[in-house]
Amino acid sequence: MKILWWYWLVLGLVLVVSELATPGGFYIIFFGLGALAVGVLAGFDFAGPEWMQVLLFSIISVASLAAFRGRLLQTFQVDPQAPSVDIIVGETAVATEDLAPGALGTVELRGTSWSARNDAQTFVARGARCKVTSVEGLTLHIKPEGAV
Numbered sequence: 744m745k746i747l748w749w750y751w752l753v754l755g756l757v758l759v760v761s762e763l764a765t766p767g768g769f770y771i772i773f774f775g776l777g778a779l780a781v782g783v784l785a786g787f788d789f790a791g792p793e794w795m796q797v798l799l800f801s802i803i804s805v806a807s808l809a810a811f812r813g814r815l816l817q818t819f820q821v822d823p824q825a826p827s828v829d830i831i832v833g834e835t836a837v838a839t840e841d842l843a844p845g846a847l848g849t850v851e852l853r854g855t856s857w858s859a860r861n862d863a864q865t866f867v868a869r870g871a872r873c874k875v876t877s878v879e880g881l882t883l884h885i886k887p888e889g890a891v
Contacts, residue, residue, distance in 0.1 A: 746793045751782030751800070769815050770808065777804030834875050836885060842867040850885060859883040863890045 758775030765771070781800045784790040790799055836850040842861040850859040850873060861867050862876055863886040873885035 746785075746796055748782050748785035748790075751778045751785055751796070755779030755782055769812050769819075773808040773812065774800075774804045776807060777801075831883070832875050832877060835888065836873050836875055836883065838867050838869055838871050838873055838885075841869050842885075847882070850883060852883065857881070857883050859885045862886055865890060 755775045755778030758771050758778060760775075762769070762772035762775060777800050780803050781790055781796050784799065785796055790796045831852065834852060836852040836857065836859065838848070838850050838859075839856065840848045842848040842859070843866055844861055844864050847858065847860050849856050851857070852875065858881060859873070860882055861873075862884045865887060867873060867885070867887050872888045874888055874890075875883050876886050877884040
């Protein structure tokens with residue numbers, strides 16, 4: 744069976760569309776682009792016999808995967824280790840219990856109860872307003888309003 748140039752184009756389009764239909768691992772798209780490249784080369788009679796087309800497909804696909812996948816992942820995927828809770832630094836929370844200096848307790852922020860550590864050298868009374876100074880995991884580090 745002779746591999747026609749448009750077979751490569753159809754295979755490439757199917758692979759690219761299947762990458763779009765799956766959650767982003769960014770593997771299949773490079774094989775789709777390799778098939779499209781071989782299809783174009785075969786269409787202009789630059790790809791040679793079938794064995795050369797398969798070899799070109801393999802080389803182009805694996806080389807583009809190795810060269811571009813990392814950059815593609817950095818561009819399109821969010822780092823799951825860097826949640827956007829740091830945007831609450833500087834906001835005001837309300838202590839839901841008394842917190843001694845360095846103690847761990849709870850505060851309410853945006854209608855949600857959070858674990859909090861009192862980083863100030865002063866006592867924080869229940870109901871007192873506190874500023875969030877930093878976030879460590881799911882624990883807020885707080886200081887009472889007006890504390891330095």
